[in-house]
Amino acid sequence: xxxxxFELSRRSMLIGGGVLASSxxxxxxxxxxxxxxxxxxxxxxxxxxxxxxxxxxxxMDRVEEEVAGSNLLIKDPALVSYLQDIIGRxxxxxxxxxxxxxxxxxxxxxxxxxxxFAVVFSGLLLRMRNExxxxxxxxxxxxxxxxxxxxxxxxxxxxxxxxxxxxxMAAGLGGAGAGVYLGDYVQLAQLGTIMSLFQYSRAMEAEAxxxxxxLIAEAGYPPIEMANVWQQLIGEDANSARYRRKQRRRGSLFxxxxxxxxxxxxxxISAAEVTxxxxxxxxxxxxxxxxxxxIRQMLLDxxxxxxxxxxxxxxxxxxxxxxxxxxxxxYEGEVWRLRNRVGDDxxxxxxxxxxxxxxxxxxxxxxxxxLALLREGRGxxxxxxxARYLQMKPAAPDAPFIRQMIG
Amino acid sequence: xxxxxxxxxxxxxxxxxxxxxVGESTDLGVYQLVRARDTKVGNGSMYVTPPRPWNRQRxxxxxxxxxxxxxxxxxxxxxxxxxxxxxxxxxxLVRQRRTExxxxxxxxxxxxxxxxxxxxxxxxxxxxGAIEFSTLGLTPRTFMGYPGFQFDxxxxxxxxxxxxxxxxxxxxxGRLYLILYDAAKSHYYGNAIQDFEVITNSARLRR
Numbered sequence: 001x002x003x004x005x006f007e008l009s010r011r012s013m014l015i016g017g018g019v020l021a022s023s024x025x026x027x028x029x030x031x032x033x034x035x036x037x038x039x040x041x042x043x044x045x046x047x048x049x050x051x052x053x054x055x056x057x058x059x060m061d062r063v064e065e066e067v068a069g070s071n072l073l074i075k076d077p078a079l080v081s082y083l084q085d086i087i088g089r090x091x092x093x094x095x096x097x098x099x100x101x102x103x104x105x106x107x108x109x110x111x112x113x114x115x116x117f118a119v120v121f122s123g124l125l126l127r128m129r130n131e132x133x134x135x136x137x138x139x140x141x142x143x144x145x146x147x148x149x150x151x152x153x154x155x156x157x158x159x160x161x162x163x164x165x166x167x168x169m170a171a172g173l174g175g176a177g178a179g180v181y182l183g184d185y186v187q188l189a190q191l192g193t194i195m196s197l198f199q200y201s202r203a204m205e206a207e208a209x210x211x212x213x214x215l216i217a218e219a220g221y222p223p224i225e226m227a228n229v230w231q232q233l234i235g236e237d238a239n240s241a242r243y244r245r246k247q248r249r250r251g252s253l254f255x256x257x258x259x260x261x262x263x264x265x266x267x268x269i270s271a272a273e274v275t276x277x278x279x280x281x282x283x284x285x286x287x288x289x290x291x292x293x294x295i296r297q298m299l300l301d302x303x304x305x306x307x308x309x310x311x312x313x314x315x316x317x318x319x320x321x322x323x324x325x326x327x328x329x330x331y332e333g334e335v336w337r338l339r340n341r342v343g344d345d346x347x348x349x350x351x352x353x354x355x356x357x358x359x360x361x362x363x364x365x366x367x368x369x370x371l372a373l374l375r376e377g378r379g380x381x382x383x384x385x386x387a388r389y390l391q392m393k394p395a396a397p398d399a400p401f402i403r404q405m406i407g
Numbered sequence: 408x409x410x411x412x413x414x415x416x417x418x419x420x421x422x423x424x425x426x427x428x429v430g431e432s433t434d435l436g437v438y439q440l441v442r443a444r445d446t447k448v449g450n451g452s453m454y455v456t457p458p459r460p461w462n463r464q465r466x467x468x469x470x471x472x473x474x475x476x477x478x479x480x481x482x483x484x485x486x487x488x489x490x491x492x493x494x495x496x497x498x499x500l501v502r503q504r505r506t507e508x509x510x511x512x513x514x515x516x517x518x519x520x521x522x523x524x525x526x527x528x529x530x531x532x533x534x535x536g537a538i539e540f541s542t543l544g545l546t547p548r549t550f551m552g553y554p555g556f557q558f559d560x561x562x563x564x565x566x567x568x569x570x571x572x573x574x575x576x577x578x579x580x581g582r583l584y585l586i587l588y589d590a591a592k593s594h595y596y597g598n599a600i601q602d603f604e605v606i607t608n609s610a611r612l613r614r
Contacts, residue, residue, distance in 0.1 A: 003591065025546060070567060071563065071567050072538060072563070072565070072567060104538050104563075105538060106538070183463065240508050241508075244506045244507065244508060245504070245505075245506065302532075302538070304541075305525075305528060305529050305532050306509045306529070306532055306533055307510050307511070307512055307533060308508045308509045308510075308531050309508055310508075311508070337522075337525075338512045338525070338529060339512075340512055340513045367521065370521055371521060371522065374519070375517065397541075397543055397544045397545060397559075398520075398521055398524070398542060398543040398544070398545035400544070400545065400546040400555060401520050401521065401545040401546055401547055402521070404547045405519070
């Protein structure tokens, strides 16, 4: 279902009152599933015929209506059609049937709903280094749909327990209306309450991984990128936890996903298996960067301003593995400035100074550089940096204040 | 800040009484009347005079800090004023655990107005659930006789509502004094912005 359900379900549990706990204990070690064994279980224009599945779909149509009307969606037509193109390339037989929505939520997540629509969080776009990685996530989600995981887990769940009535799903959604505001991004992720009713087993996650690897390889993307995504996710989580001096959440009995490390290992083997020697694979990096260019600064803002320095610093370094630039250096400075520990002022100042040496430094880098110089008592240089900011962005909302500072 | 508290309140109320939202069926003594006269706010080092009665949100929540106090007119989802009465160096606007992944940044006495504005933005993103935040203006403004700033902004929150806010503040003797007004953009912001202005202009330090 989703790349990070463990996180989502942890939050949803807060709303869902923990009634789902019984569905979580599926900690059975799982052998790797071979991509070659993964054949889609549905064809084009699939519609459910069984009564229970029809009921589920009609509920999901209502959910989709809610999602489609949400003002948390990023509706930029160019971006949306780009995502739709990708699902078209890696969606297998259902490529033309699936819909994709881009939600403005700075978390790393994507989820597929039972009736074939997917929600991708904007935080995911920030973390992808190329189109192949994005395609890998989308293909994984498509895999759940193509393998009919939702209805399979739904039936499984109903067999196990009666409390998972359809009404419980409505109650989950109703949480939003009842004013249970979590001060978090969960309003949309509350859909996760519903989704957590479809807890996939580890076997299903492994199937979706295998199916995904196969789909992106067929579409001409290097299949190893799926493993790379997973590695980046593990690294980010670990780094975030280390900064706050916590243990990284490890796969446990209560984690329906395979443990992150074994999942990554499986993905690497699967990638090797589906790679055809001699075939040219294209990660689509240049295309990806040009497509997300209009929102990249916003995505970085969304992440860095959450002041999660471990995750943000790791993320910036990951993105900079393909080359540092002014934008990334500026945000590196922002990470230190917001972290605000002893010595961070100097670290931030250094990043800003480096950032402004790049031609692509955003105007804000000049402002921060100027403020840092001011703090160091270098008034003259500070003024010229702040003047440069005003020159680049004369209508900046904080221009009146900066002008006063320059005097 | 306020919304983070709501989280706590909503959780408590849902568990204990099963009611829907704060203040709907019962306020459990969450609110106290503030009369239209001289009133001390926060830790008592700042005084204001509201033009009409407001409601003070009791500080019974786990994340209150003693320099911060919240008022509302129509309920905290719709409007509210937050007073910060002299937050010292190295303190936070909210109480938070050291192990929290995402943290409201620390206040430092040497922060300039753009940095204080950025700190507030992060507070809205981290604790208020803002997913979009835009600065509308940052201008010089005298506050309680000291050189300060006025910060105007709006934000889209996780509950899909656009809110608009204005903060007026100054760093005085190394402490942050600030009054922050935040309300639903449609109707509510316009409804009480004049109250905010009167309150802000009436603000003074305890002698």
